[in-house]
Amino acid sequence: MGQLAEYFNAIGRTILTCSDGLAVTFSHLFRKPITIQYPDRTAKPLTEMLPERSRGILEMDQELCTGCSLCSKQCPINCITIDVQKNAETKERILNKFVIDIGKCMFCGLCVEACKFSAIRHSKEFEGTVSDVNRLKINFVEQPAPVAKPKKGEDPVLKPVGSIIRKYLADQWAPAANKSSDTNSGGKSE
Amino acid sequence: MNALADFIINSLGLSGLSAELVMLLLVVAVAAAVFGIGMTISGLLTLAERRVAGRIQSRIGPNRVGPFGLLQWLVDGLKLIMKEDVVPHDADPHMFRMAPYLVVVGVFAAFASLPFGQLLIASDLNVGILYLLAITSLVTVGVLMSGWASNNKWSMIGGIRAAAQIVSYEIPTALSVASIILISGTLSMQGIINEQGGWPWQWYIFYNPFTFAVFFLYFTAALAEGNRIPFDLPEAESELVSGYNTEYSGMRFAGFFLAEFANIYLMSAIATTLFFGGWQIPGVTPEQQAGSLVLQITGMVVFMSKSAVGCFVVIWIRWTLPRLRIDQLMSLCYKYLIPLSFVCLGGNAIYLLIFPKPSSANTLVHMITTLFGGVLIVIFVTRVMYHHRISGVSLDLNFLARGEKGKYNPETQVRAYGSFRKKYEKKQGAK
Numbered sequence: 007m008g009q010l011a012e013y014f015n016a017i018g019r020t021i022l023t024c025s026d027g028l029a030v031t032f033s034h035l036f037r038k039p040i041t042i043q044y045p046d047r048t049a050k051p052l053t054e055m056l057p058e059r060s061r062g063i064l065e066m067d068q069e070l071c072t073g074c075s076l077c078s079k080q081c082p083i084n085c086i087t088i089d090v091q092k093n094a095e096t097k098e099r100i101l102n103k104f105v106i107d108i109g110k111c112m113f114c115g116l117c118v119e120a121c122k123f124s125a126i127r128h129s130k131e132f133e134g135t136v137s138d139v140n141r142l143k144i145n146f147v148e149q150p151a152p153v154a155k156p157k158k159g160e161d162p163v164l165k166p167v168g169s170i171i172r173k174y175l176a177d178q179w180a181p182a183a184n185k186s187s188d189t190n191s192g193g194k195s196e
Numbered sequence: 197m198n199a200l201a202d203f204i205i206n207s208l209g210l211s212g213l214s215a216e217l218v219m220l221l222l223v224v225a226v227a228a229a230v231f232g233i234g235m236t237i238s239g240l241l242t243l244a245e246r247r248v249a250g251r252i253q254s255r256i257g258p259n260r261v262g263p264f265g266l267l268q269w270l271v272d273g274l275k276l277i278m279k280e281d282v283v284p285h286d287a288d289p290h291m292f293r294m295a296p297y298l299v300v301v302g303v304f305a306a307f308a309s310l311p312f313g314q315l316l317i318a319s320d321l322n323v324g325i326l327y328l329l330a331i332t333s334l335v336t337v338g339v340l341m342s343g344w345a346s347n348n349k350w351s352m353i354g355g356i357r358a359a360a361q362i363v364s365y366e367i368p369t370a371l372s373v374a375s376i377i378l379i380s381g382t383l384s385m386q387g388i389i390n391e392q393g394g395w396p397w398q399w400y401i402f403y404n405p406f407t408f409a410v411f412f413l414y415f416t417a418a419l420a421e422g423n424r425i426p427f428d429l430p431e432a433e434s435e436l437v438s439g440y441n442t443e444y445s446g447m448r449f450a451g452f453f454l455a456e457f458a459n460i461y462l463m464s465a466i467a468t469t470l471f472f473g474g475w476q477i478p479g480v481t482p483e484q485q486a487g488s489l490v491l492q493i494t495g496m497v498v499f500m501s502k503s504a505v506g507c508f509v510v511i512w513i514r515w516t517l518p519r520l521r522i523d524q525l526m527s528l529c530y531k532y533l534i535p536l537s538f539v540c541l542g543g544n545a546i547y548l549l550i551f552p553k554p555s556s557a558n559t560l561v562h563m564i565t566t567l568f569g570g571v572l573i574v575i576f577v578t579r580v581m582y583h584h585r586i587s588g589v590s591l592d593l594n595f596l597a598r599g600e601k602g603k604y605n606p607e608t609q610v611r612a613y614g615s616f617r618k619k620y621e622k623k624q625g626a627k
Binding site: 028030034036 | 251255259515532579580583584
């Protein structure tokens with residue numbers, strides 16, 4: 007008798023639990039979707055909607071970089087290439103090349119932590135699709151120039167987040183006619 | 197269809213060979229029409245599934261192609277047609293190529309005896325429901341064949357599971373159908389509908405408490421036969437990659453895919469016919485309906501909306517219940533569904549002995565069962581309202597919402613996509 011009761015109990019439990027589960031999902035039909043359609047239904051530019059410390063594509067400010075190459079030494083996958091040469095006459099160190107390969111970068115942020123002069127940092131940009139993988143190697147040095155010499159106790163003047171990388175990303179993506187004309191674009195470092 | 201053929205042949209005054217030719221052309225045309233209807237329905241169901249799934253998961257779902265994403269299914273189909281049709285090196289090429297055809301034929305041939313309306317049926321066979329049960333068994337052969345021919349462990353296990361599952365669940369399905377046949381006294385689909393009426397208490401689901409139980413047995417068994425969640429073991433993604441259709445691509449995969457969705461409509465349409473009075477309009481007798489074109493179209497709409505509700509329930513169940521284990525699946529069938537269907541079949545037989553139709557006592561039983569069903573629905577709705585209330589979210593009935601438009605400014609983004617990209621490029625070019 008006990009087994010028979012268990013049999014019918016199982017049927018009853020199945021019906022009750024299944025129908026209550028169905029009631030839960032049915033009630034979801036009358037809730038507003040919480041997702042926002044990207045990119046054309048966002049209330050403001052997506053980069054402004056991202057969290058404060060989100061790790062986007064790296065950017066480097068040439069006016070702050072001392073060419074110490076601490077960042078490239080910290081990088082676990084060696085995606086930062088820095089070329090600094092000493093001018094024999096003026097004894098000045100010249101920053102020739104500062105290339106970050108975004109295709110390799112894993113956004114760990116170790117380079118940002120290593121930099122003592124706030125020259126390298128994460129932007130909030132993430133839309134980095136290109137037609138050629140080599141165009142992901144971005145050279146942040148437009149014109150070889152002497153490295154920065156920050157004075158002690160003085161705060162560095164930071165540019166707005168994303169203002170540096172945005173130009174390079176837009177360049178990469180620009181129409182073909184424009185591409186050939188501006189050869190100085192950092193996007194084509196190779 | 198025979199009536200249509202007779203009408204054309206008589207009005208044109210044809211005889212002999214030309215009459216045969218007209219008949220042949222008509223057969224081909226009707227077959228193509230039925231296939232087209234089946235394809236369209238299953239295509240639309242793929243879209244419905246994705247939209248309902250989105251809504252249940254608090255997402256929006258596909259909404260880009262066409263108005264409200266209504267053309268998404270056409271684009272998906274186009275994509276599948278253009279993809280490469282790969283046959284694995286170690287597969288049995290002939291059986292591998294043949295399997296999807298069997299599945300598609302098995303499902304779409306069943307559409308031939310679906311009563312979409314009083315006169316809208318490709319072929320009203322006198323063994324209609326038996327034909328439906330028999331022809332859908334071709335799917336088992338196709339699925340097992342695809343699983344074997346793929347020469348792949350996942351496909352193999354999936355195919356064997358599908359065969360075991362479909363063969364087992366044929367028994368409760370057939371037993372549930374037998375209960376209805378017992379009451380209606382006919383196997384013809386139109387005959388079964390003619391025996392019912394337009395109002396809910398005239399439907400077979402509310403005929404007596406046994407048929408009420410039989411409906412749920414049939415629905416569960418049909419769900420398992422169609423390889424739908426929670427019984428989708430043959431395709432279990434987490435265990436078998438994609439089951440018997442793992443190795444398929446392109447149009448052959450689309451064959452399996454469309455057959456699966458056509459099967460959802462098929463089971464809903466059969467449930468509509470057997471339990472929900474088919475194309476019967478409340479307050480209109482079949483004789484009245486036969487004479488009027490407007491009532492014919494209304495009847496078709498009634499049938500379609502009833503089966504659409506069935507399809508919705510199938511989709512809704514998919515996004516609610518988790519998948520069963522194989523032993524749970526088999527014990528559900530052999531320990532519960534088969535004994536209960538036998539009990540219901542016997543109960544129906546005894547009921548028919550006590551209350552030979554039609555009598556006032558019989559009507560009372562219909563009314564009480566309908567009332568019981570109504571009470572169950574009311575309880576269910578209160579549960580839904582309860583769950584909505586405790587979620588603390590306000591009611592939102594805008595099912596086609598895509599989010600607020602017009603706030604987006606491509607100039608502020610680094611890049612713009614789609615149509616915005618073209619505008620941006622034009623502007624850049626002008627500068």
